Amino acid sequence: MTHSILWGEYPIGDHRILCPACGTSPRKKDMGVTILSPEHGIAHCFKCGLIASKRDQRELSEVERRAYKRRMDALRKQHDAEQRERQARAAAGASQRWLASVPALDHPYLSAKGIKPHGIRVEAGHTLLIPLRDGKGHIHSLQSIAPDGSKHFMPGGRTKGCYHAIGQASGRLLIAEGYATAATLHEQTGYAVAVAFNCGNLLPVAQMLRAKYPCLTLVLCADDDWTTEGNPGLTAASAAAHAVGGLLAVPDFSGLDRQGGDTYFNDLQRLAGRVEVME
Numbered sequence: 001m002t003h004s005i006l007w008g009e010y011p012i013g014d015h016r017i018l019c020p021a022c023g024t025s026p027r028k029k030d031m032g033v034t035i036l037s038p039e040h041g042i043a044h045c046f047k048c049g050l051i052a053s054k055r056d057q058r059e060l061s062e063v064e065r066r067a068y069k070r071r072m073d074a075l076r077k078q079h080d081a082e083q084r085e086r087q088a089r090a091a092a093g094a095s096q097r098w099l100a101s102v103p104a105l106d107h108p109y110l111s112a113k114g115i116k117p118h119g120i121r122v123e124a125g126h127t128l129l130i131p132l133r134d135g136k137g138h139i140h141s142l143q144s145i146a147p148d149g150s151k152h153f154m155p156g157g158r159t160k161g162c163y164h165a166i167g168q169a170s171g172r173l174l175i176a177e178g179y180a181t182a183a184t185l186h187e188q189t190g191y192a193v194a195v196a197f198n199c200g201n202l203l204p205v206a207q208m209l210r211a212k213y214p215c216l217t218l219v220l221c222a223d224d225d226w227t228t229e230g231n232p233g234l235t236a237a238s239a240a241a242h243a244v245g246g247l248l249a250v251p252d253f254s255g256l257d258r259q260g261g262d263t264y265f266n267d268l269q270r271l272a273g274r275v276e277v278m279e
Protein backbone atom coordinates (compact mmCIF):
# COMPACT_ATOMS: atom_id res chain seq x y z
CA MET A 1 0.00 0.00 0.00
CA THR A 2 1.38 3.43 -0.85
CA HIS A 3 0.40 6.50 1.14
CA SER A 4 0.81 9.75 -0.70
CA ILE A 5 1.79 12.90 1.11
CA LEU A 6 1.69 15.98 -1.12
CA TRP A 7 5.10 17.26 -0.02
CA GLY A 8 5.08 20.17 -2.47
CA GLU A 9 2.01 21.71 -0.83
CA TYR A 10 3.77 22.66 2.38
CA PRO A 11 6.33 25.39 2.93
CA ILE A 12 9.50 24.78 4.95
CA GLY A 13 8.58 24.25 8.59
CA ASP A 14 6.29 22.08 10.75
CA HIS A 15 2.72 21.20 9.85
CA ARG A 16 -0.09 19.00 11.13
CA ILE A 17 -2.11 17.12 8.53
CA LEU A 18 -4.60 14.29 8.12
CA CYS A 19 -2.75 10.96 8.01
CA PRO A 20 -3.16 9.33 4.59
CA ALA A 21 -3.02 5.87 6.20
CA CYS A 22 -5.35 6.10 9.19
CA GLY A 23 -6.95 9.56 8.95
CA THR A 24 -10.72 9.51 8.93
CA SER A 25 -12.06 12.94 9.76
CA PRO A 26 -10.45 16.17 8.43
CA ARG A 27 -10.41 17.42 12.03
CA LYS A 28 -8.05 14.66 13.11
CA LYS A 29 -4.67 15.96 12.10
CA ASP A 30 -2.62 13.17 13.60
CA MET A 31 0.32 13.44 11.26
CA GLY A 32 3.23 15.79 11.88
CA VAL A 33 5.05 16.87 8.73
CA THR A 34 8.36 18.70 8.72
CA ILE A 35 9.63 20.18 5.48
CA LEU A 36 13.39 20.65 5.83
CA SER A 37 14.06 21.85 2.30
CA PRO A 38 12.30 21.69 -1.07
CA GLU A 39 13.89 18.24 -1.52
CA HIS A 40 13.59 16.80 1.97
CA GLY A 41 10.76 16.21 4.36
CA ILE A 42 9.68 13.77 7.04
CA ALA A 43 6.28 12.82 8.33
CA HIS A 44 5.18 10.84 11.34
CA CYS A 45 1.67 9.83 12.37
CA PHE A 46 1.08 10.06 16.12
CA LYS A 47 -1.81 7.67 15.86
CA CYS A 48 -0.78 4.77 13.63
CA GLY A 49 2.98 5.32 13.72
CA LEU A 50 3.42 5.62 9.95
CA ILE A 51 6.74 7.23 9.08
CA ALA A 52 7.29 8.66 5.61
CA SER A 53 10.08 10.69 4.13
CA LYS A 54 10.83 12.61 0.98
CA ARG A 55 14.33 12.74 -0.36
CA ASP A 56 15.39 13.52 -3.86
CA GLN A 57 18.32 11.74 -5.49
CA ARG A 58 20.83 14.06 -3.86
CA GLU A 59 22.46 12.57 -0.77
CA LEU A 60 21.89 14.41 2.50
CA SER A 61 24.78 16.53 3.73
CA GLU A 62 26.09 15.96 7.25
CA VAL A 63 24.28 19.08 8.49
CA GLU A 64 21.02 18.02 6.86
CA ARG A 65 21.36 14.51 8.23
CA ARG A 66 21.74 15.90 11.74
CA ALA A 67 18.74 18.21 11.27
CA TYR A 68 16.78 15.23 9.99
CA LYS A 69 17.64 13.10 13.00
CA ARG A 70 16.93 15.94 15.47
CA ARG A 71 13.51 16.46 13.93
CA MET A 72 12.75 12.73 13.97
CA ASP A 73 13.71 12.50 17.66
CA ALA A 74 11.53 15.50 18.45
CA LEU A 75 8.59 13.95 16.59
CA ARG A 76 9.02 10.70 18.54
CA LYS A 77 9.14 12.57 21.84
CA GLN A 78 6.01 14.47 20.90
CA HIS A 79 4.40 11.17 19.90
CA ASP A 80 5.16 9.66 23.32
CA ALA A 81 3.83 12.74 25.11
CA GLU A 82 0.60 12.71 23.11
CA GLN A 83 0.19 8.99 23.72
CA ARG A 84 0.64 9.47 27.47
CA GLU A 85 -1.95 12.24 27.40
CA ARG A 86 -4.44 10.07 25.48
CA GLN A 87 -3.85 7.23 27.92
CA ALA A 88 -4.41 9.51 30.90
CA ARG A 89 -7.68 10.77 29.39
CA ALA A 90 -8.82 7.20 28.68
CA ALA A 91 -7.92 6.13 32.23
CA ALA A 92 -9.99 8.97 33.71
CA GLY A 93 -12.93 8.07 31.44
CA ALA A 94 -12.58 4.39 32.36
CA SER A 95 -12.72 5.13 36.09
CA GLN A 96 -15.82 7.27 35.61
CA ARG A 97 -17.64 4.61 33.61
CA TRP A 98 -16.59 1.95 36.10
CA LEU A 99 -17.99 3.92 39.05
CA ALA A 100 -21.23 4.63 37.19
CA SER A 101 -21.81 0.93 36.43
CA VAL A 102 -23.15 -1.84 38.70
CA PRO A 103 -21.80 -5.30 39.58
CA ALA A 104 -22.78 -7.87 36.92
CA LEU A 105 -25.16 -10.58 38.07
CA ASP A 106 -26.09 -12.13 34.73
CA HIS A 107 -25.68 -11.20 31.08
CA PRO A 108 -26.41 -12.86 27.69
CA TYR A 109 -22.67 -13.21 27.02
CA LEU A 110 -22.10 -15.00 30.33
CA SER A 111 -25.00 -17.41 29.73
CA ALA A 112 -23.84 -18.06 26.14
CA LYS A 113 -20.38 -19.00 27.44
CA GLY A 114 -21.69 -20.83 30.53
CA ILE A 115 -19.61 -18.73 32.90
CA LYS A 116 -20.14 -16.52 35.96
CA PRO A 117 -19.30 -12.87 36.62
CA HIS A 118 -15.99 -12.37 38.48
CA GLY A 119 -15.35 -8.76 39.43
CA ILE A 120 -16.98 -7.35 36.29
CA ARG A 121 -19.78 -4.81 35.89
CA VAL A 122 -22.73 -3.87 33.71
CA GLU A 123 -23.14 -0.44 32.14
CA ALA A 124 -26.50 1.01 31.09
CA GLY A 125 -28.22 -2.30 31.76
CA HIS A 126 -26.71 -4.13 28.79
CA THR A 127 -22.93 -3.75 28.34
CA LEU A 128 -20.45 -5.87 30.30
CA LEU A 129 -17.37 -3.99 31.51
CA ILE A 130 -14.07 -5.73 32.25
CA PRO A 131 -11.40 -3.49 33.78
CA LEU A 132 -7.77 -3.34 32.62
CA ARG A 133 -5.68 -2.63 35.72
CA ASP A 134 -1.96 -2.21 36.25
CA GLY A 135 0.02 -4.07 38.90
CA LYS A 136 -1.06 -1.56 41.54
CA GLY A 137 -4.75 -2.01 40.79
CA HIS A 138 -5.33 1.28 38.96
CA ILE A 139 -7.83 1.14 36.09
CA HIS A 140 -6.41 2.23 32.72
CA SER A 141 -9.07 1.11 30.28
CA LEU A 142 -12.17 -1.06 29.89
CA GLN A 143 -13.16 -3.86 27.61
CA SER A 144 -16.86 -3.70 26.87
CA ILE A 145 -18.85 -6.70 25.68
CA ALA A 146 -22.26 -6.12 24.07
CA PRO A 147 -25.13 -8.62 24.51
CA ASP A 148 -24.31 -10.00 21.02
CA GLY A 149 -20.74 -10.73 22.15
CA SER A 150 -18.98 -7.94 20.21
CA LYS A 151 -16.01 -6.53 22.12
CA HIS A 152 -14.45 -3.08 22.25
CA PHE A 153 -11.63 -1.33 24.05
CA MET A 154 -11.59 2.35 24.93
CA PRO A 155 -9.80 4.29 22.18
CA GLY A 156 -6.37 5.48 23.27
CA GLY A 157 -6.44 3.44 26.50
CA ARG A 158 -3.37 1.62 27.70
CA THR A 159 -3.49 -2.17 27.31
CA LYS A 160 0.15 -3.22 27.59
CA GLY A 161 0.88 -4.96 30.88
CA CYS A 162 -2.67 -4.39 32.16
CA TYR A 163 -4.94 -7.28 33.15
CA HIS A 164 -8.07 -8.29 35.03
CA ALA A 165 -7.53 -10.59 38.00
CA ILE A 166 -9.97 -13.35 38.93
CA GLY A 167 -9.51 -15.03 42.33
CA GLN A 168 -6.74 -14.82 44.93
CA ALA A 169 -3.27 -15.77 43.74
CA SER A 170 -1.57 -18.51 45.73
CA GLY A 171 0.80 -21.26 44.62
CA ARG A 172 -0.15 -21.15 40.99
CA LEU A 173 -1.36 -18.29 38.85
CA LEU A 174 -2.86 -18.86 35.41
CA ILE A 175 -2.74 -16.32 32.57
CA ALA A 176 -5.22 -16.46 29.69
CA GLU A 177 -6.19 -14.22 26.78
CA GLY A 178 -9.92 -13.63 27.14
CA TYR A 179 -12.41 -13.30 29.99
CA ALA A 180 -14.43 -16.37 28.98
CA THR A 181 -11.33 -18.58 29.02
CA ALA A 182 -10.15 -17.14 32.31
CA ALA A 183 -13.58 -17.52 33.97
CA THR A 184 -13.81 -21.14 32.76
CA LEU A 185 -10.34 -21.94 34.08
CA HIS A 186 -11.01 -20.32 37.44
CA GLU A 187 -14.40 -22.00 37.89
CA GLN A 188 -13.01 -25.41 36.90
CA THR A 189 -9.67 -25.36 38.73
CA GLY A 190 -10.07 -22.85 41.55
CA TYR A 191 -6.77 -21.19 40.60
CA ALA A 192 -6.48 -17.43 40.25
CA VAL A 193 -6.42 -16.33 36.61
CA ALA A 194 -5.25 -13.10 34.97
CA VAL A 195 -7.02 -11.95 31.78
CA ALA A 196 -4.41 -10.48 29.39
CA PHE A 197 -7.06 -9.58 26.73
CA ASN A 198 -5.00 -10.44 23.63
CA CYS A 199 -2.09 -12.65 22.68
CA GLY A 200 0.27 -9.69 22.19
CA ASN A 201 -0.26 -8.76 25.83
CA LEU A 202 0.52 -12.22 27.28
CA LEU A 203 4.25 -11.50 27.59
CA PRO A 204 3.95 -7.99 29.15
CA VAL A 205 1.39 -9.30 31.65
CA ALA A 206 3.45 -12.41 32.44
CA GLN A 207 6.53 -10.23 33.06
CA MET A 208 4.54 -7.88 35.26
CA LEU A 209 3.11 -10.77 37.30
CA ARG A 210 6.52 -12.47 37.54
CA ALA A 211 7.92 -9.26 39.08
CA LYS A 212 4.92 -8.86 41.39
CA TYR A 213 4.76 -12.52 42.50
CA PRO A 214 8.29 -13.95 42.28
CA CYS A 215 7.34 -17.12 44.18
CA LEU A 216 4.23 -18.20 42.25
CA THR A 217 4.22 -20.70 39.40
CA LEU A 218 2.89 -18.94 36.33
CA VAL A 219 0.91 -21.05 33.86
CA LEU A 220 0.28 -19.60 30.42
CA CYS A 221 -3.03 -21.04 29.19
CA ALA A 222 -2.95 -20.81 25.40
CA ASP A 223 -5.70 -20.25 22.91
CA ASP A 224 -4.90 -22.91 20.31
CA ASP A 225 -5.54 -21.01 17.05
CA TRP A 226 -4.98 -24.26 15.16
CA THR A 227 -6.62 -23.13 11.91
CA THR A 228 -4.77 -19.78 11.77
CA GLU A 229 -1.42 -19.53 9.99
CA GLY A 230 1.39 -19.45 12.55
CA ASN A 231 -1.03 -20.19 15.45
CA PRO A 232 -0.65 -16.72 17.10
CA GLY A 233 -2.28 -17.76 20.39
CA LEU A 234 -0.10 -20.80 20.99
CA THR A 235 3.04 -19.08 19.72
CA ALA A 236 2.62 -16.06 22.02
CA ALA A 237 1.71 -18.18 25.06
CA SER A 238 4.69 -20.49 24.66
CA ALA A 239 7.08 -17.55 24.14
CA ALA A 240 5.69 -15.84 27.27
CA ALA A 241 5.95 -19.07 29.31
CA HIS A 242 9.55 -19.47 28.20
CA ALA A 243 10.44 -15.85 28.98
CA VAL A 244 9.19 -15.95 32.59
CA GLY A 245 10.12 -19.55 33.39
CA GLY A 246 6.44 -20.51 33.50
CA LEU A 247 4.45 -23.52 32.38
CA LEU A 248 2.37 -23.83 29.23
CA ALA A 249 -1.15 -25.32 29.17
CA VAL A 250 -2.84 -26.08 25.85
CA PRO A 251 -6.48 -27.22 25.50
CA ASP A 252 -6.50 -30.90 24.55
CA PHE A 253 -9.40 -31.61 22.19
CA SER A 254 -8.38 -35.18 21.39
CA GLY A 255 -11.37 -37.53 21.13
CA LEU A 256 -13.78 -34.60 20.82
CA ASP A 257 -15.77 -33.36 17.83
CA ARG A 258 -13.65 -30.25 17.34
CA GLN A 259 -14.76 -27.61 14.82
CA GLY A 260 -12.48 -24.96 13.27
CA GLY A 261 -13.66 -22.28 15.69
CA ASP A 262 -12.93 -24.40 18.78
CA THR A 263 -9.72 -22.83 20.00
CA TYR A 264 -9.78 -22.11 23.70
CA PHE A 265 -10.52 -23.59 27.11
CA ASN A 266 -14.08 -22.30 27.07
CA ASP A 267 -14.76 -24.35 23.90
CA LEU A 268 -13.16 -27.36 25.59
CA GLN A 269 -15.45 -26.90 28.57
CA ARG A 270 -18.48 -26.79 26.25
CA LEU A 271 -17.39 -29.95 24.39
CA ALA A 272 -15.90 -31.99 27.23
CA GLY A 273 -18.02 -30.73 30.13
CA ARG A 274 -14.94 -30.12 32.25
CA VAL A 275 -11.47 -28.60 32.16
CA GLU A 276 -8.44 -29.37 34.28
CA VAL A 277 -4.89 -28.08 34.18
CA MET A 278 -2.51 -30.96 34.77
CA GLU A 279 1.23 -31.14 35.49
Ligand SMILES: [Zn+2]
Pocket residue numbers: 019020021022023030045046047048049050
Ligand atom coordinates in the same frame (compact mmCIF):
# COMPACT_ATOMS: atom_id res chain seq x y z
ZN1 LIG B 1 -1.84 7.41 10.78
